[in-house]
Amino acid sequence: MKFITEFRDSNLAESIIKLLRKEAYPNSNLMEFCGGHTVAIFRSGIREVVPKNVKMLSGPGCPVCVTSNSDIDKAGKVVRYPDVILTTFGDMMKVPGSYDSLYDLRAKGYDIRVVYSTIDALKIAEENKNKKIVFFGIGFETTAPTIAASIIEAKRRNINNYFVISVLKLTIPAIKKLLSLGEVKVNGIIGPGHVSTITGANDWKFLPDEYKIPCVLTGFEPLDILLGIKSLLDMIKQNKQELVTEYLRSVKPEGNIIAKEMIEKVFIVDDSDWRGFNVIEKSGLKISKEFEEFDAEKVFDLKTESSIKNCGCKCDEVLRGIISPVECSLFREVCNPENPLGPCMVSSEGACAAYYNYYVE
Amino acid sequence: MAKKILLSYGSGGVMMHRFINDVIQKKFSNPLLDKLNDQSVFNIEKHRLAFSTDSYVVDPIFFPGGNIGDLAINGTINDLVMCGAKPLYLSVGFIIEEGFDIDSFEVIIDSMSNCAKKAGVNIITGDTKVVQSGKADKIFINTSGIGILENDLNISGDNAKPGDKVIISGTIGDHGMAVLTKREGIMIDSDIKSDTMALNRLVEKMLIHTDKIHAMRDPTRGGVATTLNEIANQSDVGITIYEKNLPIRENVKAACEMLGFDPLYVANEGKLIAFVEPDIAESLVEVMRSTDEGKDACIIGEVIKEYPKKVILKTSIGGSRVVSMLTGEQLPRIC
Numbered sequence: 001m002k003f004i005t006e007f008r009d010s011n012l013a014e015s016i017i018k019l020l021r022k023e024a025y026p027n028s029n030l031m032e033f034c035g036g037h038t039v040a041i042f043r044s045g046i047r048e049v050v051p052k053n054v055k056m057l058s059g060p061g062c063p064v065c066v067t068s069n070s071d072i073d074k075a076g077k078v079v080r081y082p083d084v085i086l087t088t089f090g091d092m093m094k095v096p097g098s099y100d101s102l103y104d105l106r107a108k109g110y111d112i113r114v115v116y117s118t119i120d121a122l123k124i125a126e127e128n129k130n131k132k133i134v135f136f137g138i139g140f141e142t143t144a145p146t147i148a149a150s151i152i153e154a155k156r157r158n159i160n161n162y163f164v165i166s167v168l169k170l171t172i173p174a175i176k177k178l179l180s181l182g183e184v185k186v187n188g189i190i191g192p193g194h195v196s197t198i199t200g201a202n203d204w205k206f207l208p209d210e211y212k213i214p215c216v217l218t219g220f221e222p223l224d225i226l227l228g229i230k231s232l233l234d235m236i237k238q239n240k241q242e243l244v245t246e247y248l249r250s251v252k253p254e255g256n257i258i259a260k261e262m263i264e265k266v267f268i269v270d271d272s273d274w275r276g277f278n279v280i281e282k283s284g285l286k287i288s289k290e291f292e293e294f295d296a297e298k299v300f301d302l303k304t305e306s307s308i309k310n311c312g313c314k315c316d317e318v319l320r321g322i323i324s325p326v327e328c329s330l331f332r333e334v335c336n337p338e339n340p341l342g343p344c345m346v347s348s349e350g351a352c353a354a355y356y357n358y359y360v361e
Numbered sequence: 362m363a364k365k366i367l368l369s370y371g372s373g374g375v376m377m378h379r380f381i382n383d384v385i386q387k388k389f390s391n392p393l394l395d396k397l398n399d400q401s402v403f404n405i406e407k408h409r410l411a412f413s414t415d416s417y418v419v420d421p422i423f424f425p426g427g428n429i430g431d432l433a434i435n436g437t438i439n440d441l442v443m444c445g446a447k448p449l450y451l452s453v454g455f456i457i458e459e460g461f462d463i464d465s466f467e468v469i470i471d472s473m474s475n476c477a478k479k480a481g482v483n484i485i486t487g488d489t490k491v492v493q494s495g496k497a498d499k500i501f502i503n504t505s506g507i508g509i510l511e512n513d514l515n516i517s518g519d520n521a522k523p524g525d526k527v528i529i530s531g532t533i534g535d536h537g538m539a540v541l542t543k544r545e546g547i548m549i550d551s552d553i554k555s556d557t558m559a560l561n562r563l564v565e566k567m568l569i570h571t572d573k574i575h576a577m578r579d580p581t582r583g584g585v586a587t588t589l590n591e592i593a594n595q596s597d598v599g600i601t602i603y604e605k606n607l608p609i610r611e612n613v614k615a616a617c618e619m620l621g622f623d624p625l626y627v628a629n630e631g632k633l634i635a636f637v638e639p640d641i642a643e644s645l646v647e648v649m650r651s652t653d654e655g656k657d658a659c660i661i662g663e664v665i666k667e668y669p670k671k672v673i674l675k676t677s678i679g680g681s682r683v684v685s686m687l688t689g690e691q692l693p694r695i696c
Contacts, residue, residue, distance in 0.1 A: 004614055010605065013678035045680015107365040116620075222678045337688035338375050348621070358682040360673060 007221030008044075016226045017049045025233045027053045029185050031321055033175060034192035035062030035349025036220055042358035044222040050229060057184060058354070060174055060276055060319040061192055063139045064091045064347035068273040071167040072097030073304040074297070075136045078165065079110040081300055085128060087121040088136040090114040094346045098304070102136075118150035125154070125162040134296050137166045141198045144168045144285055145259035148266035151287070151294045163296040166287050169272050171195050172203060173283035179211055184321045188232035190225070191217040193247045200255025201245045208241035219247040266291050275343060276319030315342035318351050325352040332356060373582030373628075374687030378591075397595065398518050399440040399578065402510060411446035413437055414505040420694040422469070422499055424540045426555030430472035432630055432696055433502040438480050438559040439579045443633065445516045445568055446508030448561055451477065453487040454503040459494040469500065480559040482506070514568070520575045521596035525664040526642035528635045530563060530649055531556065531657040533585055534613045537627035537695050542616055549619070553612050558631035563654040570648045573638035580634055581696055583687040586625040588634055589672045590686040596636075597669050602662030602684070604677045625674075626687050628695045636664060 032038055038058045041047060047056050060066050076097050079086045086102070093103045093114065106112040111131075115121050118135055125133035137147045147164060154162045171192060179186065191204050196217045207215040214235035218228030228246050235242060245251050263285065272284025287295040296302065313335065314328040325331050325344065335341040337353055344350035369376040386394060393401040400413035415437050422429040434451065441448040453473070457466070477484055535556040542549040560579070567574065576596065580588035585607075593600050609624050617624045631654065637645055642660055649655030665673075672684040 004618060005611075008677050010677040010679070017679065042682055043676070044678055045676035045682050046678070048680040049678060103367065107367055222676075226678070338379070357685045360668075360681050360683055 004221070007219070007223045009223065013222055013226055016223070016230055020049075020051055020226070020230055020233070023233070023237070025051055025054065025237055028187040028233060028236050029055045029057055030188045030190060030229065030232055031057040031059045031184070031186045032190040033059040033061040033171065034190075034195065035065065035347065035351070036194065037190055037192070037218075037225065038062070038351055038354050039349055040220045040222070040225060042354045044225070046222065046225055046229070051233075054229070054233065057186070057321040058318070058351035059321055060178065060274070061140075061171065061195075062344070062347050062349040062351070063143065063169065064095060065315065065319060065343040065350045066169060066174070066274045066276060067092070067095065067138050067167060067343065068275045069098045070273050070304065071138070071165075072102075073099065074165050074167070074302040075102060076100055076105060077302050077304055078134050078296060078300050079105055079112060081132070083131045085111045085113060085124060085131050085133050086136060087113050087115045087124060087133060089116075089138065091347050091349075092136060092138060094340060095343045096341065096346075118146050122150050122154060122159060122162060125159050129161060132161050132163060134163045134165060134300075137164045137168055139168055140171050140192075140195050141263070142194045144267065145198065145256070145262045148262040151266050151291050152262065154294060155291065160293070163294055163299055164287065165296040165302065166267065166285055167272070168267070168285040169274065170269070170283050170285065172199070172206070173280050174274060174277065175207075177277055177280050177283075178320060179213070181320065186213060186321075187236050189213055189215045190228050190232070191215045193217060193219050193224070193250060196245075196247070196255070197250045198256050198259050201243060201251050201253045203255070205243050208243050212241045214241050214244075216244045217247050217251050219250065276316040313342035315344045315352070318344050325355040326359070328352070372687060373587050376688070378686070396517065396519065398444065400444055400446070402444050402446070409510040411441050411444050411508040411510060412505070413440040414503065415440060416501060416503040417696060418498070418501050418694050419540060419696050420498065421540070421543055422465070424543050424555055425553065426535075426539050427557040428469055428472055429500060429502055430469035431476050431555075431557045433504045434473050434476035434480070434482075435557050435559045435630060436581065436696060437504040437506040438482060438561055439631075439633070441506045441508040442561045442564040443516070443577045443579055444510065445514040445564065445574070445577075446510050447565070448480065448482045448506055448508040450485045450507050451482055452505045453484050455487070455489045456497055456501040456503075457489070457491045458497040458499050459491055461499050466500070476559060480561050514572070516574055516577050518576055518578060518592050518595040521592050521598055521600075521636040521664050522575055523598055523664050523666040524639055525575055525636040526639050526660050527589070527600060527602065527662040527664065528637060528642060528646055528649070528658060529585070529608065529661050530560070530633045530635075530655040531631070532608045532610050532613070533580075533629060533632070534609060534617060534622075534624035534627035536630040537584065538613050538616045538622070540628075540695055541620065541622075549616060551612055551616055553610070553616060556629055556631035558654060560631065560633055560654055563649065563652050564633070566648055566652055567635070567645060571637070571641045571645055573641050574635050575638070576636040577633055580629050580632055582628050584624070584626040584628055585634065586623070586672065586684045587687050589684065592634075592636065593672055594670050596664075599665040599668030599670070600662060600672045601665055601675060602672065603675045606659060606661045608657050608659055625684060630696060639663070
């Protein structure tokens with residue numbers, strides 16, 4: 001099995017597209033929550049092949065994009081402590097905080113290193129015993145277990161120069177917030193395939209049950225997404241509200257139990273500051289008392305002046321699905337991937353970057 | 362604060378092009394340089410010559426399928442032959458870090474000597490510098506090359522024309538992924554090998570077959586996407602490519618998928634993209650396929666009048682998207 005090609009089969013895709021076009025579906029707004037889906041939809045040109053009366057909206061599911069200025073300012077502050085090496089995922093480097101991006105700070109001489117995983121950060125800690133290694137922990141339920149694992153491992157191996165700034169966020173409270181704001185009409189939701197692999201499909205039943213919105217948990221290949229869209233449109237047409245798992249090769253009803261236990265062991269649920277939403281109750285993960293010696297916010301003073309909002313950037317509205325990136329007056333000429341004013345243009349999974357990189361005008 | 366040079370200024374993408382145009386080209390500007398090709402073509406009396414230079418800083422210096430020495434010879438030869446020149450002579454400059462292993466150095470220069478012999482070029486001048494430990498990373502190599510154009514060719518990045526077919530000489534992304542999978546901190550078990558090789562024999566055969574090649578370039582840093590964007594910009598045309606036609610090895614696809622790379626942006630060190638008149642495209646592909654260097658050659662798209670300066674990809678499911686120029690630093694020190 002080649003494991004990629006099958007899910008990009010153009011003949012199968014063609015037959016689903018034919019079915020989509022044959023059926024007369026009602027006007028519908030479908031939201032993909034996850035930034036990975038946003039990119040996959042653009043990269044495979046799906047917006048062009050769905051029926052004209054179906055509008056695809058991008059949600060706030062890009063961890064880089066929703067990381068607030070106040071969170072980034074913490075990273076900007078910690079590098080100024082002596083002997084600190086900040087480690088981070090590459091996508092965070094260019095996001096402008098209130099003052100500087102990590103990119104700017106690195107060029108100024110601060111030791112900031114891009115890593116692919118927390119294991120790399122731990123390794124740097126072991127190899128630099130006289131330095132303090134801080135990992136900038138952004139992400140959703142998908143990243144949280146790997147960060148939890150690194151903290152558990154650091155404790156087990158007595159690595160006492162490894163610290164984490166935990167600005168991890170939980171997706172479900174954000175979706176609830178978005179829907180309760182009522183700013184956009186959403187008829188169906190393409191649920192996040194990777195997040196639900198961890199949380200389990202069961203956690204997503206609230207969408208049909210409480211909000212009467214059909215939801216499909218789907219994968220990231222063109223066929224996954226096309227099948228997901230068809231399934232949502234069928235439910236909308238038949239006025240059915242259900243949770244469907246299309247991504248059966250990854251998502252189980254109960255999720256990944258081991259990962260969930262790790263999250264529970266290391267973190268406690270707390271309020272969190274989201275770009276686009278401000279503080280959302282019980283939507284973040286902070287390091288628990290048991291592991292507080294690894295909590296960078298306890299070890300360093302990372303409190304910053306109230307964060308500054310980027311002038312003119314409409315990322316907030318993009319993240320809430322109210323406007324499409326091309327409706328922002330800064331898009332392309334002023335704000336672009338080389339000179340991003342907002343995080344949605346920085347992150348490879350941001351809606352603005354996806355429009356900029358892939359959209360055929 | 363004074364502006365600093367960022368890693369992305371060497372990425373092959375948008376930032377590098379801007380840095381070159383705004384800072385470097387401005388100071389050195391002259392008609393030959395301003396063509397912004399990977400080599401310059403000029404006349405000395407009756408002879409038409411091509412001249413090119415390139416520096417190699419790849420990390421790690423040894424990777425599956427080759428080492429920094431192979432790149433240094435093949436890379437500069439390829440830059441020369443992309444305008445149709447026959448490469449003649451090379452210079453070599455080494456910058457070596459104190460403490461570098463002599464055995465490793467010998468392996469590298471053996472590779473260089475073999476590559477040069479295979480391509481039929483001689484290294485006729487050189488320079489060696491050693492810097493203190495920590496002031497360079499193991500070894501950096503610069504090569505310059507000179508070649509001769511034996512006829513009245515005008516193969517240039519600004520010469521692609523609507524209707525031209527776009528041909529690639531083989532699979533995409535092998536070199537970049539071979540280097541990346543061996544880089545410290547990533548290390549994936551895979552059998553991906555660099556495609557580093559000299560393309561002068563292949564180009565010789567292509568030029569014997571036809572004089573209808575308008576533009577050629579080797580898609581190194583920044584990959585196929587960046588090269589296509591460069592040609593679209595220089596020639597002020599649009600380019601359409603078809604996802605279905607892109608030759609990509611399964612192992613490269615898989616590694617790209619795991620690490621989040623788009624193979625279109627991954628470096629190649631032994632491939633060329635040619636823009637040719639449509640009536641000879643298919644026969645030229647046949648000629649290319651009869652060689653080792655071009656055995657996987659195929660047509661991947663065409664030049665269009667619409668969408669000037671843009672590259673459009675027709676996706677395998679029938680949609681389309683823009684393929685933009687590389688932004689930021691995808692992969693520093695890939696060659």
